[in-house]
Structures are given as structure tokens and as C-alpha cells.
Amino acid sequence: xxxxxxxxxxxxxxxxxxxxxxxxxxxxxxxxxxxxxxxxxxxxxxxxxxxxxxxxxxxxxxxxxxxxxxxxxxxxxxxxxxxxxxxxxxxxxxxxxxxxxxxxxxxxxxxxxx
Amino acid sequence: xxxxxxxxxxxxxxxxxxxxxxxxxxxxxxxxxxxxxxxxxxxxxxxxxxxxxxxxxxxxxxxxxxxxxxxxxxxxxxxxxxxxxxxxxxxxxxxxxxxxxxxxxxxxxxx
Numbered sequence: 401x402x403x404x405x406x407x408x409x410x411x412x413x414x415x416x417x418x419x420x421x422x423x424x425x426x427x428x429x430x431x432x433x434x435x436x437x438x439x440x441x442x443x444x445x446x447x448x449x450x451x452x453x454x455x456x457x458x459x460x461x462x463x464x465x466x467x468x469x470x471x472x473x474x475x476x477x478x479x480x481x482x483x484x485x486x487x488x489x490x491x492x493x494x495x496x497x498x499x500x501x502x503x504x505x506x507x508x509x510x511x512x513x514x
Numbered sequence: 515x516x517x518x519x520x521x522x523x524x525x526x527x528x529x530x531x532x533x534x535x536x537x538x539x540x541x542x543x544x545x546x547x548x549x550x551x552x553x554x555x556x557x558x559x560x561x562x563x564x565x566x567x568x569x570x571x572x573x574x575x576x577x578x579x580x581x582x583x584x585x586x587x588x589x590x591x592x593x594x595x596x597x598x599x600x601x602x603x604x605x606x607x608x609x610x611x612x613x614x615x616x617x618x619x620x621x622x623x624x625x
Contacts, residue, residue: 435615441617442616442618443557445615448612448613458612491556502547502562505557507556
């Protein structure tokens with residue numbers, strides 16, 4: 401596609417439910433990033449995929465969070481047993497290679513846990 | 515782990531005044547990138563600096579990368595209302611691929 405696509409754009413879920421957030425990166429981009437942005441705050445790094453290498457999961461806040469990237473393309477971020485503090489905008493970005501190229505962001509998924 | 519600090523957190527200026535935001539890393543960076551996020555939008559890439567001491571300009575915006583490749587700055591000359599938004603620096607470590615963002619500087623411009 402023309403840009404990074406994220407779905408859904410908005411998600412309201414009940415506390416304790418599981419959610420899946422999807423990211424379609426730009427075709428051919430080998431690097432994919434997930435970030436979380438709480439209202440008015442900065443970008444909190446969650447996880448990073450680069451090609452076929454093991455992902456860098458150092459930013460995941462708890463074991464309730466996990467992410468996969470199938471076939472080096474689409475990625476899914478899963479949050480299990482959601483809590484109210486998980487409410488935020490989840491942003492996905494991709495880049496052509498992991499060094500020296502810009503990251504293109506999707507529009508984000510706004511997650512609200514009620 | 516790698517940390518990127520950015521100051522100030524907020525900056526309110528009168529239109530026509532200058533603006534500067536500063537970024538510091540706890541480790542040496544392979545490159546630093548700057549992004550702008552408009553209210554309600556997503557971050558959009560502005561520029562990347564790679565070389566020690568590098569200075570780049572985009573119209574009224576001047577970007578600098580420190581000699582030690584651990585700090586950077588963005589300076590806007592004669593701000594306009596269209597400059598409103600949050601400016602983020604993002605550092606990439608030498609052997610790490612992840613892009614770590616500073617907390618951003620939110621700029622407001624009073625006409």
C-alpha cells in the first residue's frame with residue numbers, strides 16, 4: 401500500500417478482555433516498530449522487528465503484551481487481560497532498513513479500556 | 515538501556531520568536547532523527563543526521579548533531595503558527611536497531 405496501515409483505528413474494550421492490533425507496513429520495509437503514546441505524552445518503545453532476526457522485546461511493559469510478525473510483513477500486537485492503564489494510542493512504524501532511513505508511521509489505534 | 519532525554523517539555527512563544535529544543539542521549543548514537551507530530555496526527559519524519567558535528571537546514575529549521583554524537587538540537591527561526599506541534603528526537607544506537615524517542619517538546623505559537 402501507499403503507507404503504513406493500522407486497524408482498527410479505534411477500539412473500546414472491557415477490562416480483562418484480550419485485544420489484537422494489526423499493522424500493515426509499507427511493502428518491502430524490513431524494519432517494523434511498535435510504540436505506545438499516552439495522551440499528551442511521548443512515544444514509548446514496545447517492540448522492534450528487523451527482517452528474520454529475533455525481535456527486540458525490551459520495551460514490552462509486561463508479559464500480557466506480545467507481538468508477532470508473520471512472513472516479514474504484517475504484524476499483530478496482542479494485549480491479554482487488558483487493564484485501564486493500557487489505554488493509549490498504539491503506533492506502528494516501518495522503515496526500509498534498520499539503519500539510516502526514516503520511519504513511516506501509521507495513523508495509530510486508539511485503545512480505550514473501560 | 516539507551517535513553518534519550520529532551521528539553522524543554524513545553525515551549526510557548528510569540529509568533530516571530532525563535533525556538534530551540536535539545537536532545538541528549540545516554541549513549542553514542544549512530545544517527546539521530548527528528549519528527550514533528552501535529553495535534554491529533556502521527557509523527558512525521560523531518561530529517562536525519564549521521565555525521566559528527568553535522569548541521570542541516572530546512573528553510574527556517576536548523577538541525578545540529580554534536581561532535582560526540584550524543585546530543586542534538588533543533589532551532590526554528592521566526593516561528594509561525596504552522597510550526598505548532600510536538601517535536602521529537604529519536605536516536606538509534608550503534609548495534610541496536612530500535613529507534614528510541616525522546617519525550618518531545620510541545621511548541622505553541624501565539625499569533
